[in-house]
Amino acid sequence: MANPRTFQIQEISAHPGPVPGQGTRREEPVCKYIDVSTCIGCKACEVACVEWNDHPFRETTFNDTYQTMPTTEWNYYNLIKFVEDERDGNLMWLMRKDQCMHCEDPGCLRACPADGAIIKYENGIVDFQQENCIGCGYCISGCPYDIPKFHPNTKKVYKCTLCSDRVGQGLEPACIKACPTGCLKFGTKSDMVQIAGLRAKQLREVSGFANAGVYDPPSIKGTHVIYVLHDIKQPERYGLPANPIIPPSYTYWKWLAKPTGLFMGLLGIAAVFFHRVMYGPKLPQPEPPENRTGPREETEAGRKETP
């Protein structure tokens, strides 16, 4: 969590009205670059993340791989996923650093019903503000990458902050600082996209990975964490969705149908009020039922108005 004044805020979850100061300050979009082809799986980034965020050490789960635990956790934002894959009949060990992707169109922020619990800065960092979180868990279902994690004791949701507190002070994220191979880089989005493009070209032309490319999915308007993959045609091999999508419940339904529903509710209240004004009450009729066949006494409601 950065001091909100450090960066200009671009979007606030469930915020009625405009974002204060939106568009008044220029902010360069930032990006984390991850080259899976040079990752050695040392887990220095995992340790750096735990240290910088002052997270307590937690028990790990051993499931016959080198992976520390099955998924990221509320106090373990950064996890290298180890996948044993195949290439030309030989083992190919895929190592991918998994963390929040800081989507340009964040599903968590779209899903959040609490004002200010999730904010997105002009520089692209998506940050959770736990003091505003109500713990409903909608962000978890809005995320295409299964990143936000619920903490049962605090009843709040946590995820990678892209070290917004460090970035706000002009430092690179802790994972980047710890990386010994240079497979992690941090800078502006345009610089990182350019470097990633060059590296993918090198992999295609020099290293024999004909399908190498950059993972920056357009379905969520790109991400502020991009990957150089050996095979961009099959991101599923690395556990990445080829076409990440936000459920329409959090886009169309929330921003179109919900206000409409609310308006219809208000319209309903107005309708019954004016119904009473226009048609009047239904009063208990005093005459016994046998008189009903005869000429009925004209009631207020039935009488035509004369000017």
Added chain:
Amino acid sequence: MSVTTKNLDEGARGAFARVGTTRVRPGELLRHPVYTRVLHWSVAIFFILSLLTGFAIYSPWLFHWITPVFGGGPRTRLLHPWFGLLFEVFFLFQFLNWVGPMAWKEADRRWLKRLRQYATNQEAIEPEDVGFFNAGQKLYFWLILVSGVLFLITGLLIWFDDVVGRWIVAVSYVIHDLAALVMLAGFIIHVYEGTAHQPGTFRSMIDGTVTESWARTHHPGWYRTEKHRQEKR
């Protein structure tokens, strides 16, 4: 309805009638016994609490207005499913209590055909075949049942979102909202008909009685059988 639930319902009616009283004055009829009234208001209280806490989370425009009443956003979120569950429990008893008189009849089809005349107050007195409940009340009852089942299923899925997938939560969320909006529409009409539109109705849920002219006007079929029963006695 099975014999056990019928016995349970009748036992509860008897127990409540022994504790509470309904005073029927001359020229009045007993409409809702103590048990029904207690159930109705239990359902109503938890429905309104669920509605308020739910609508706080439903819309950003209501969030800041409603959450302070319930002790803030996290507390509102914490309370909503429990309010909902209590609504479900009380409605289950109300369902058992009313499922008999709420059965759909041929007369209800005729009533619906003249819904327009009903809504525009064109007939001062309801047709002879309108019994204890009219078709509108019956529709609202069955609507609550359907919505209640949808609320329960989708609500549990959203509540225990860690055991179900993200798409199930996303779909449940929309169904939960739709059920709430339909219920809100029914609720607005229900409150209006029970108070401002039909004077003399509200007391049937408070004191339990209505005047004979009220019964003759709004539920002639029920009035006739009730009179018939009194004469036989």
